Amino acid sequence: MKLKYLGTLLDSLDGIAKIRAIAVAPNNRKVAIATADLNIVLFDDKLQKKDKFATKPVDSKYGKKSYIVTSLAFSPDSTKLAIGQTDNIVFVYKLGETWDEKKVICNKFTQSAPVTSLIWPEENRLIIGLTDGKVRYASVHSNKCSTIYKTDAGIISLAQSPNRRSFVSGHEDSAIILFSFETRTQSKICVHTTPPYCLLLSNFGILAAGADKRIVSYSEQGRILQEFDCGRDPKERSFNCAILDPTGYNAIFGSFDRLKLMSWSQRRGAWDEGQILTIKNLYVVTALTWKPDGSTVLCGNLSGLVLSIDCALKRALIKNQFETTFVSPSQVVVRDINSDARCVLRSDKGLSITDIRVMGRTSRYVIAYTASTLIMVDRETEKSSEIPWESGGNEKFYLDNENVGMIINAGEISFIEYGRNEIAGWIRTERLSPHLISARLNERSTKSGGDLRRVAYMLDVHTIAIVDLTSGNTISQINHGNVVDWLELNETGSKLLFRDVRSSLFLFDVETEKSSNMINFCSYVQWVPKSDVVVAQSGDQLCVWYNTDFADQVTQIPIQGDVDAVLRDNNRTEVIVQEANAKVAYELDSAMIEFGTAIEDLDLSRAVVFLEESEKDRVEVSSMWKQLAEVALEQGNLLIAQRAFAGLKDISRVKFLEETIQLAEDAAKQIGGDGTQHYKVRARLALMKKNFKEAERIYLEQNSVQEVIEMYQKLHKWEEAIELAKATVTS
Structure with a gap:
């Protein structure tokens, strides 16, 4: 990894104007900086200044500047910001998801001593460190606090592990205490050589540093693993703050005019000293944070200066449109040059990414290979999956389904549900056309609840199989006299539409195992999105089934052209027909569609709201x-x-x-x-x-x-x- 100056967010001021805290939202869209004038300055994901608001004292009678902001922490959902202050309080501000939302204080946690540090590992679990030696838990739901453990020495630092299952606290008496959320126990694992103002908990143990210019690596049992004496360099000063990257493989320590990089070597199983970035007149580094995508480090100093530091191993260009930035061997930021949209490829197993491909009709999906896994990311929904995969280089991908990715390899089709790190299931078939395979994985709630993982496919040209991927059992088999050329399950997997080469359209009910002929001479057919309504074309008639339980109850609309698409939003459903000179929209009965879907999904409250509006x-x-x-x-x-x-x-x-x-x-x-x-x-x-x-x-x-x-x-x-x-x- 190389550290390189990128830009300036806030200019330095005359005199001391210490930047005490910087925080980045987990979704990477907001940056909060606590300035010396007791304001919080907000930046967007492009590091452009968007907003600013003043903090408040716990009691105005002591004066508006009777306190100092010591720490910041974003909530895991990125909508709230916790602010720790020396006037014995933590305020939680609700910032919202967009910049237009009003900022309000949603929680106040009064403490027994000044707040020194904050971490927010889970939505309802805010951890607070105090100068009286207490580590406290604050619930944003109940607005109550409780003490996790108490010591005789004040808390000077808190650090959570990348997996958020534990954290460590550093104390004024140089002690380091490890707390596990799973066992709810704490243990004093060691006493550092100096108060550990720089304290990090990685996947490979603990890193601690302070005024003695030494960086020490400890195991979680407190055993010294490595020791780096940076004091041998006459230009080095004491370490004031440190930050760990999102993967846990790199750490940066800030001192005077310097940022020192430490990197974990998988080959050696140890930490290596990396690059030292020297910035003249940076003076004392007082705050560091790493953006969740791993691309940038933000650095604040004693005079109010905030810099952005680029972190990249290498860069490359795909299709002359997508820039890839390797921030570590196992993490890559992919940026669309045209729209500046970004997504992050990350191997949760820490494996090096060796090959990256951008696929799909609109380049929506990014595929990455490691030595033993395959990573698939949907750029629009930001859902990522990493599955075990031994690549032979011959696999093909079908990515037309928004919820399911299909990988075809040697006659075997594997189904990937975006957002899950496992193969949902697999089938074997020689009929590999995407028009003859329909997979539905948890796209809509079902009456029975639980996971829905069903796929319909062709066993041969006349036989359709419907399989439950969770159990691997065959639910139904349909034998049809003619060759089937198209099929599709509805979103709940309870009904199957299929068409044969004679253009006859059939509907099969999976529960009753009854099949019915819908129409003949069918040239187009589709399920209306998020419903069980069917739209089909037969000649110059547009056929609509609002209730597929009664195949004979069909609404026919004369049209002059060919159906091009079916579009649906919250207010209306339209069938787009390509006529002679233009595209014409035919609106369907939204009332029938919305109500029928709510009843089918047993979303009765939604049905009531719809009927009241109607x-x-x-x-x-x-x-x-x-x-x-x-x-x-x-x-x-x-x-x-x-x-x-x-x-x-x-x-x-x-x-x-x-x-x-x-x-x-x-x-x-x-x-x-x-x-x-x-x-x-x-x-x-x-x-x-x-x-x-x-x-x-x-x-x-x-x-x-x-x-x-x-x-x-x-x-x-x-x-x-x-x-x-x-x-x-x-x-």
Whole structure:
């Protein structure tokens, strides 16, 4: 790695104006710098100044400048910033995801002593170091603090491991303490030669340095592994701050006019001294941070100067459009020169990246090879997967599916779900056309819940197989008389569309294993995105199935041209038709699509919101309220069912459900658990469905004969009540 001056973010001031802290958001989009005038200056991912706001004292009666900002830490979701101050408080500001959002203080954590350091390893786990020797845990959800451990010497540094499973604290008495989140135990592992103001916890142990100009490498048990005496160089001064790169393979120590690089050698299994970057008149380095993509180090000094330092092993250009910057052997930043969009390739196993390719119709995907793994990154969603892979150089990639990558090698197809570091499954087939393979991996929630990993493919020209990739079991096999030339599963994997060479379109229901002929002479077919609605073309007719459970219920729209695409957003769904001289958009019934999808996904709250919005537009939705009521009752969601009957203006059922809900709540308080499973509640729901025998069975299971008789009496079913009474007397 080479360190090179890149640019200046903030100019130096006359006199002492110490930069005490710099933090970069985990998503790499925001940089926060604490300046000497008690302001926080914010920069974007291109290191352009975007905003500035003033910090606040814990109590204004002591004066607006009665404190010092000592530390900064971004939340893991990059939307919050914690600020540690010497007036015994930590403020957490909500910055939001965009620059337009208003900044508000969402948490205040009052402490017993001045705050010296902060780390934020998990969303609800903010770690605070204090001058009285306490290390405290702050919960941003409950707004409460608790002490993790306490020592007699003040905390001067905190450092977390790259895997965020542990952290170390450095103390004024030179002690170093290691704390594990997994075991929730701390141990004093060693006493350094000087107070460890520079303290790092890497994958290979601990690095510590301070005023004695020595860098020492310790194991996590406190054993000295290496020692570097930098004091032999007469130009070296004491080390004031240090930072570890995101991979944990490189570290930089800041002193006077200098940045010293340390790099881990995998071959030797030890740290090596690297380049020393000397910058005249930099003076004392007071703050360092490394951008999460590993490309840049930000450095602040005693006079208010903030510099950006470029970190790169080498650079290269792919397709004359994508610049690759190796920040370490196992991490590469890929930048689109035209749009300046960036993505990061990183081997989680620390393996060296040897080859990089940019693929896909819009160059959306980046593929990288290591000695024993394959890394796939979606540049748009920033999802990355690293899978075990021994490359023979003959594999091919199908990357048309936004959620699933397919790798074809020697007749075997491996499926990769972006964001997961494992092969989702594999199949063998000789029919390798992407039109004859359809994979659905967790694209939409299903009624059963859990992982959905299904693929449909051709066993031969007449036989379709549907396989569960999780278990490897075959769910269904479809034998068709004609050669199949196209197939596609819906997003929940419950239904399959396929077309044969005679242009006949068929729909197969995976659960019922029933197949139905949709239309003949089909020239185009597609599932509407995020729904189970089918759009197809037959001659000069556009055919739409809003409910695929009834294949004969088709809406036909005359068109003059060929269907080009189906587009959908939050407000409308359109079919784009290429006519003689222009493209024409035909709008579909968004109400039917949105409601049907919500019901299919059992997202009942979403269905309620949609129907309420439709009522505002004076759309007739009574049939939909009725369908929602039936589904809600079937799922045991009494509140949604009550709202649906209110939409139907069925006051009697609304009141009946109100009493039932109250009964369920009372039962939950008395016996605990789910109150809807109480026998009286279940009996009332069966009664609503007019399933009287089911209600009778539920009561009799509890020996509540009198309640059954009373139920029949209220329903004026005298014969059933008398027969039950006679049977009870006889028995």
